[in-house]
Amino acid sequence: MSDQLLVADKLTRRFGGLSANEAVSLTLTRGRLHALLGPNGAGKSTCINMLSGDLPPSEGRIYYQGRDITALDAPQRSRVGIGRSYQRTNIFPGFTVLENCRLAAQSRHQRAWRLFANALGLRDTLDKAHAVMAEVGLEAQANRIAGTLSHGEQRQLEIAMVLATDADVLLLDEPLAGMGSEEASRMVGLLDTLRRSRAILLVEHDMDAVFAVADEITVLVNGQLLATGTPAQIRSNHEVQQAYLGEEAFHA
Numbered sequence: 567m568s569d570q571l572l573v574a575d576k577l578t579r580r581f582g583g584l585s586a587n588e589a590v591s592l593t594l595t596r597g598r599l600h601a602l603l604g605p606n607g608a609g610k611s612t613c614i615n616m617l618s619g620d621l622p623p624s625e626g627r628i629y630y631q632g633r634d635i636t637a638l639d640a641p642q643r644s645r646v647g648i649g650r651s652y653q654r655t656n657i658f659p660g661f662t663v664l665e666n667c668r669l670a671a672q673s674r675h676q677r678a679w680r681l682f683a684n685a686l687g688l689r690d691t692l693d694k695a696h697a698v699m700a701e702v703g704l705e706a707q708a709n710r711i712a713g714t715l716s717h718g719e720q721r722q723l724e725i726a727m728v729l730a731t732d733a734d735v736l737l738l739d740e741p742l743a744g745m746g747s748e749e750a751s752r753m754v755g756l757l758d759t760l761r762r763s764r765a766i767l768l769v770e771h772d773m774d775a776v777f778a779v780a781d782e783i784t785v786l787v788n789g790q791l792l793a794t795g796t797p798a799q800i801r802s803n804h805e806v807q808q809a810y811l812g813e814e815a816f817h818a
């Protein structure tokens with residue numbers, strides 16, 4: 567089905583004797599935000615690293631729009647349409663917001679860029695940069711040096727840079743980390759909008775945000791998939807409640 571953009575089929579990743587992910591399967595669908603939850607060390611980063619191509623799986627396959635992309639590395643996956651953000655902000659702090667977005671736009675079209683380095687190519691990346699700045703709400707900051715933005719704006723910029731690569735699968739690793747409540751609710755609003763035309767995988771510790779924005783939630787514990795379901799199903803799942811004993815989000 568064309569709306570199923572990314573399918574992870576029984577992904578396993580071992581580090582020596584440890585199974586950081588054991589036969590984890592999940593599907594990312596256009597128009598839906600899928601959150602990945604789990605206590606520290608559950609295997610969330612390992613999972614996102616396998617989907618982004620930063621870490622090869624020990625076993626299992628990954629499909630993008632039906633095509634097996636397991637063998638593609640991270641830059642190749644970025645070019646087919648899978649973008650990721652990292653736990654730590656990953657921008658060029660000495661460049662302006664606009665320049666950061668243009669560099670990201672160029673990275674997707676690297677080959678075309680070299681062959682056709684002409685005015686049209688420059689215009690295309692400039693147009694793309696303006697479009698993504700507008701989409702995340704940073705248009706007014708276009709000429710600011712990225713390193714002088716607030717923490718929340720830097721995370722917005724990082725997402726703009728992922729969008730500039732034309733990604734339709736967004737793998738977002740803790741985009742709310744370190745944010746105050748106002749910045750966090752702005753980011754939740756942004757995720758809500760971005761999800762409409764893309765598929766999003768969200769790794770996030772902020773439970774309120776996850777339950778507010780997710781269409782579907784997968785819970786990992788010790789590298790194993792404990793449950794997948796709607797927020798309401800996950801909240802009332804007894805095994806999940808046990809894994810998160812004491813967490814308010816599961817006792818509402």
Ligand SMILES: Nc1ncnc2c1ncn2[C@@H]1O[C@H](COP(=O)(O)OP(=O)(O)OP(=O)(O)O)[C@@H](O)[C@H]1O
Pocket residue numbers: 581584585586604605606607608609610611612613
């Ligand atoms: N490169 C590595 N080498 C060895 N062990 C690793 C490596 N990366 C992760 N692990 C181990 O795999 C398990 C899962 O780690 P992972 O970082 O994926 O969990 P996580 O759910 O993202 O945790 P957190 O919420 O703390 O970020 C942990 O036991 C971790 O120590």
